Structure formats: structure tokens, C-alpha cells
Amino acid sequence: MKSTRWICLLGCLGLSACNQPEPAPTVTQTGADTASLLAAADALDGNVDKVVHRCYVCNLGMNGKESLAVEHAGYTAHLCSEGCKQEFASNAESVIANTKIPAK
Numbered sequence: 716m717k718s719t720r721w722i723c724l725l726g727c728l729g730l731s732a733c734n735q736p737e738p739a740p741t742v743t744q745t746g747a748d749t750a751s752l753l754a755a756a757d758a759l760d761g762n763v764d765k766v767v768h769r770c771y772v773c774n775l776g777m778n779g780k781e782s783l784a785v786e787h788a789g790y791t792a793h794l795c796s797e798g799c800k801q802e803f804a805s806n807a808e809s810v811i812a813n814t815k816i817p818a819k
């Protein structure tokens with residue numbers, strides 16, 4: 716997880732969006748599981764408040780910022796950078812579907 720954070724940090728410091736998603740090796744999930752995936756991400760911080768405090772675009776490995784929030788499916792996602800916010804805002808369903816919920 717540490718290396719992931721570094722890659723993300725470097726990406727976020729640059730001008731490009733951090734952590735470009737790798738090509739999915741399997742079929743992309745449909746949006747049916749979005750709610751449960753969001754619920755699991757929400758629970759990561761031990762505080763189920765419908766706010767995902769970690770950056771979804773960075774595989775939930777970076778802390779998001781309240782000032783970079785995007786609402787989706789009843790949840791508020793905090794993103795870590797403007798690039799991540801744009802990515803999530805335009806591709807929320809696929810970002811959520813392709814993000815593995817890290818173990819606590």
C-alpha cells in the first residue's frame with residue numbers, strides 16, 4: 716500500500732490526474748453494486764456517515780479533501796486533488812466499480 720500512495724502522491728503533485736486506472740482485465744461490473752461498494756468505502760474510516768473520506772481515484776489510499784467533494788448515489792466522496800475530482804465526477808460509476816476496497 717505504501718508504494719501505491721507514493722505513486723499517487725507523485726501523480727497528484729504533477730499536472731496529470733493521479734493513478735490512471737489500469738486496463739481492466741475482467742468485464743467491468745455494472746452499476747448494480749455501486750451502493751454496496753460505496754457503503755464499504757464509507758465504512759473504511761469507521762464512521763458510517765455517507766461520506767467517503769478517502770480519494771476514490773487513488774484506490775482509497777489517499778485522504779480526500781472536503782473542499783474537493785463530489786456527490787454520487789447519495790454519498791459524498793472526498794477527492795485528493797482537482798484531477799481526481801474531475802476523474803471521479805466524469806467516471807464515478809467505473810471508478811467505483813474498478814476500485815477494490817482495501818482491507819482495514
Ligand SMILES: [Zn+2]
Nearest residue numbers: 770773795799
Ligand atoms: Zn487522488
